[in-house]
Amino acid sequence: MRHGHFDSSADEQVSWATLKQLIPYLLEFKGRIFLAMLCLVAAKVASVGMPFILKNVVDGLDLESGTQQMIAVPIALIIAYGSLRLANVLFGELRDTLFGRVTERAMRRIGLTVFNHLHSLDLDFHLSRRTGGLSRDIERGVSGVSFLLRFMVFNIVPIVLEVSMVLGIFLFKYDPWFAVIIASSIVAYVGWTVKATEWRTRYVREANEADSKSNTAAVDSLLNYETVKYFNNEQYEANRYDKDLASWETARRKNRLSLFALNGGQALVVGVAMTLMLLLTGFHIIDGSMSIGEFVMVNAFMMQIFMPLNFLGFVYREMKGSMANIEKMFSLLRQAPKITDAKDAKPITVTKGEIKFNRVSFHYKSNRPILKNISLTIKPGQKVAFVGSSGAGKSTLMKLLYRFYDPTEGTIEIDGAPIDQVTQQSLRQHIGIVPQDTVLFNSTIGDNIRYGNVKATEQDIQNAIQHAYLQDFIDQLPDGVDTLVGERGLKLSGGEKQRVAIARTILKKPPILLFDEATSSLDSHSEQYILKAINEVSKNHTSVMIAHRLSTIVDADVIFVLHQGEIVEQGNHQQLLDKDEHYANLWLVQQKQRQHSKIPDKA
Structure with a gap:
C-alpha cells in the first residue's frame, strides 16, 4: 500500500495465538475495555445510520411540492445527519481515549516484565547477546503491542462490525443480491490484498537490504577515507558503491511495480462492486421498488465500507510484523535463567x-x-x-x-x-567487587559512587571518596562530584575509574x-x-x-x-620465593620486565 514501511520480520510465520499472550496484561482495565467496546458499537450504529438519513434527505428534496412545510422535513433530516456524523466522531474519540489507557498500561507492564526478566537471566546469556539487538527487540515488541491493539480495536473490529450491519440491512430490507455483491467484493478485495501483500513483501525486503548494504558500504568507505587514499582505490570504492545502488534501483523498481499491481487490483474490485451495486439500484429505481435517495444511500454505504479497507494492505503487513515482534519479545520471557534460587533458599x-x-x-x-x-x-x-x-x-x-x-x-x-x-x-x-574493567554509568561521579548504596547520605559518599583517595582528583574538577563521566566512563582515566569503583564498593560496606x-x-x-x-x-x-x-x-x-x-x-610471598618454582619464575620474569622498561631508549 501507499502507507507505512516494511519490517523484515513481517514475513515470519507467526501464530495468531500471540494475541492470547496479551490477554493477562489487558485484564487490569476490564471496565474501560467494556466502555470502549460500547463506544465502538455506538460509533458504528451512528455511521450506518448516516446513509439512511441521507436517503431520506434526498427523497425529501426530490418531492415535487416546494411548500415550506415540506422543506422543513429535509432540514430536520439534515440536522439529524449532522448530529449522527458528530456522534460518530465523538464516540470514536471517546473509544480511543478509553482504550488508550489500556494500551499504555499494557505496554508499561510488558516492558517492565521483560526488563526485570533480562536482569534475572544468567551471565552466559548476557555475554552472548547483542545489546543493541536486544534493546531493539524490546522496543519493537512493546511498539508492536501498541500497534496490534490499536488496529485490532480501531480498524479490524469496526470494519467487521460495519460490514456485518450493512450486510444484514441489505439482506433483510432489500434485494439479497446486494448482500451477495458486497460479500463477494469484500472477499475478493481482502483475498487479493493479502495475496499481493505477501507477494510484494520480498521486494520490499530486497529494497531495504539493498539500501542498508549501499549505506553500509558508503559509511565504511568514508570512515576509512585515509586507507582509500593510501591505496588509490577511489574508483574501486565508487564502482562497489554503484553496484550496490544498482541492486537498490532494481529492487525499488520491482517494489513499485508490485505496489501498482496491488493498488490496481484493489481499484478493480472496488470499481466492479460499485458499478454492479449502482446498476442493480438503477434497475430497482426503474421498476419503482427503490427511490433516488436509496441510490445515494447505496453509494454512501459502499464508500463507507471500502474507505477503511483501503488501508488493509498496510494494516495486514504491519500487524503481521507486530505479531512477529511481540512473539520475539515473549520468546525472551520464555528464556529460563540457568542460575536460580533453590526452592527453600533463605537469605x-x-x-x-x-x-x-x-x-x-x-x-x-x-x-x-x-x-x-x-x-x-x-x-x-x-x-x-x-x-x-x-x-x-x-x-x-x-x-x-x-x-x-x-x-x-x-x-x-x-x-x-x-x-x-x-x-x-x-x-x-x-560481596563487593572491583572489576578489572570498571564500567560507569553515563552520569556524574557522585551518582556512580552512590550506586554502591542508593540510600547513602552525602556524608557516607564523602567518606568513601576519602578512603578511595579520590578527593584530590575531585577538587581539581570545576564541577566536583557533579562532573559527568561520559559514556561508559570514558572521560576518566583507568586509575580514576578504578578509584570510583573502589569508592562505590566502600559505600556498599560488604564483609x-x-x-x-x-x-x-x-x-x-x-x-x-x-x-x-x-x-x-x-x-x-x-x-x-x-x-x-x-x-x-x-x-x-x-x-x-x-x-x-x-x-x-x-x-x-617469601615462602613461595623460597620454593623457587612457578611463583618464583613469574616473579623473576616480571622483575626483568620492570628493569628493562626503566632503561632509556638510546635510539
Whole structure:
C-alpha cells in the first residue's frame, strides 16, 4: 500500500495465538475495555445510520411540492445527519481515549516484565547477546503491542462490525443480491490484498537490504577515507558503491511495480462492486421498488465500507510484523535463567567471612575444563591472592563465588552455608567487587559512587571518596562530584575509574571484597593510589585479589598459584620465593620486565 514501511520480520510465520499472550496484561482495565467496546458499537450504529438519513434527505428534496412545510422535513433530516456524523466522531474519540489507557498500561507492564526478566537471566546469556539487538527487540515488541491493539480495536473490529450491519440491512430490507455483491467484493478485495501483500513483501525486503548494504558500504568507505587514499582505490570504492545502488534501483523498481499491481487490483474490485451495486439500484429505481435517495444511500454505504479497507494492505503487513515482534519479545520471557534460587533458599547472614571451596571443578564446555578439583579455605579477615598465567582460571573463581555460574562439581561455602542454598540477592549483597574493567554509568561521579548504596547520605559518599583517595582528583574538577563521566566512563582515566569503583564498593560496606586485576592496566603512579585505597578498604574484611602484577600482592597473607585450572602452590610471598618454582619464575620474569622498561631508549 501507499502507507507505512516494511519490517523484515513481517514475513515470519507467526501464530495468531500471540494475541492470547496479551490477554493477562489487558485484564487490569476490564471496565474501560467494556466502555470502549460500547463506544465502538455506538460509533458504528451512528455511521450506518448516516446513509439512511441521507436517503431520506434526498427523497425529501426530490418531492415535487416546494411548500415550506415540506422543506422543513429535509432540514430536520439534515440536522439529524449532522448530529449522527458528530456522534460518530465523538464516540470514536471517546473509544480511543478509553482504550488508550489500556494500551499504555499494557505496554508499561510488558516492558517492565521483560526488563526485570533480562536482569534475572544468567551471565552466559548476557555475554552472548547483542545489546543493541536486544534493546531493539524490546522496543519493537512493546511498539508492536501498541500497534496490534490499536488496529485490532480501531480498524479490524469496526470494519467487521460495519460490514456485518450493512450486510444484514441489505439482506433483510432489500434485494439479497446486494448482500451477495458486497460479500463477494469484500472477499475478493481482502483475498487479493493479502495475496499481493505477501507477494510484494520480498521486494520490499530486497529494497531495504539493498539500501542498508549501499549505506553500509558508503559509511565504511568514508570512515576509512585515509586507507582509500593510501591505496588509490577511489574508483574501486565508487564502482562497489554503484553496484550496490544498482541492486537498490532494481529492487525499488520491482517494489513499485508490485505496489501498482496491488493498488490496481484493489481499484478493480472496488470499481466492479460499485458499478454492479449502482446498476442493480438503477434497475430497482426503474421498476419503482427503490427511490433516488436509496441510490445515494447505496453509494454512501459502499464508500463507507471500502474507505477503511483501503488501508488493509498496510494494516495486514504491519500487524503481521507486530505479531512477529511481540512473539520475539515473549520468546525472551520464555528464556529460563540457568542460575536460580533453590526452592527453600533463605537469605545468608555473613558474620565472619570465611570462604571454602570443596573439590570444585568447572567447565564451560565439557572438552575444556577450566578448574579441576579446587579445595581451599580463606579464613575470616584474611587477604589472599590468586596468581597465574592467563587462562589459568583466576577470574572464573570469582564468577563462581559471585554465583554467576554454578560449579560443575563440588560446593562453595561462606560461613558454612553452601552458596547455592541461599538467595542470590543476599549473597551478592555481602560481596563487593572491583572489576578489572570498571564500567560507569553515563552520569556524574557522585551518582556512580552512590550506586554502591542508593540510600547513602552525602556524608557516607564523602567518606568513601576519602578512603578511595579520590578527593584530590575531585577538587581539581570545576564541577566536583557533579562532573559527568561520559559514556561508559570514558572521560576518566583507568586509575580514576578504578578509584570510583573502589569508592562505590566502600559505600556498599560488604564483609567480603573481591579485586579482579584492579591495577593490571594502570601506570605505576595510578597503581600506587589504587593499592593504598585497596589496603585502606581491606582492613577487617576478607579480601580476595586476582593479580597480574605480583608486586601488588607481596603483603597478602596467602597466595594461591593457579596453573591450568589447578592450585600448584600456596603460601606467602617469601615462602613461595623460597620454593623457587612457578611463583618464583613469574616473579623473576616480571622483575626483568620492570628493569628493562626503566632503561632509556638510546635510539
